[in-house]
Amino acid sequence: MKILNLTAKQSNRILIHKNMEPIKLENSVEIILTPQFYTFLREELDIKFAYQAKQIAGSLFDDYIDTSLENQYHVYKCGDLWCFFAYNIKEIDLFLESVGIEKHRVSKIYFAQEFANELSRPLSLSGDYALQSVDGIVTMIPKRFLGDELEYLTLNTDKLKLKNGVTMGASLNSFVSLKETIILGSLLTLLGTSFIVEGNRIKSSIANEDAKLTTLIDENPKYGSSLLRDSILNKYKPIDTTERAKRQTMKDISRLLSSKSQLKELNINEKSISAVIDTQSPSISKQVSEHAKVKKMKVTRTGLTLKLEVEL
């Protein structure tokens, strides 16, 4: 068994072909699929974007591959043409496992077609097969068809500039697909961001009140003490309430007075207010009495004389 020591920063690339020896990996790798694992087509199409090309990829391969299998497609622009690849990821996955490559260690999948230009001379893959570009298409060729004295290409795959790879990782290794991850992750991030924005907005909503309080306390530092505030309030509040009540009652009593209902006596002390009013007729007496009751005064009628009382 071949053991790769992959301590280099860049992922090592492994050419995957059916005659390869099992290997043991300790780090992630990028794999390059040989034509044994994909079907390749080159088409000149009047389309602009890769996603449009990918939409029609399935129909292009109808006549070439078994459509009952679940195939994946990869497309990229190669010069003026579109390069289409059909592959079966499950088949690749099974094969990789059989040669000791765990799928989660595969960081990227490339297609050998991408470096067709480098394969003008055959690249030896195993004792029986070589890889060579034939009419610009990378092909597996049995070595017996090549000359015995042929000098094989020495190629360092790590130095190849490959850019049209497929990510295998996310969709196959995880319980959650990449698409679901993107959607759910974005939603959660959006939700989280909105919570933060809302939280900040809520916090700043009392900034005005806070500033006002700070200003008031700065003006009167002693009011910063709740004990002192309560003490002052306890002192003034009863005075304010009682004195306002006294004045309001005096105003109410004065409104009951007229030429036909005259004040005889008014007494105010700390606990109550009382007034004696003489009226000229029973109807006036009744009228004054009713008005006084509306103002929540206790009314005592003695003939045409009314005694009004209010507890403070």
Next chain:
Amino acid sequence: MNLMTLQRYKNEIILFVAFLFALFSFLYKHSASSYVEENRAKINRQISDILAIENYKGQWDGKGLANKVKVLKSIVPASKVQSYSKKSKKLVAKYVNLTADELNRLNNKLINMPVRITNLKIKESSKNIFTMEFTCKW
């Protein structure tokens, strides 16, 4: 947990981190909300207390009243002021033979003054003639 395991479950890790972010953001919002709810009432109460104190003090602390109450002596003819005694922050006054107009004028002046009326007596001594006595503090 090595790097490969992390890489293998990176989708789940990303989702977990996003979930944690959303969870902590929610907790932050919730705590901000609770903080504001608790503190708004507290701050508003403090503000209203301070404003009330300033208001009460302005109203009832009696600054300058010693001079203002003098008007209660001059508002009616001197002959009708039977007694007028101002000591410290207390005024005791008695008026006699007040007409209804004089009584109203005096009464209005008194109730519009920010003093504590501890005692007030008005009595009709004869037809439309009144006596009035009061004690007030400030």
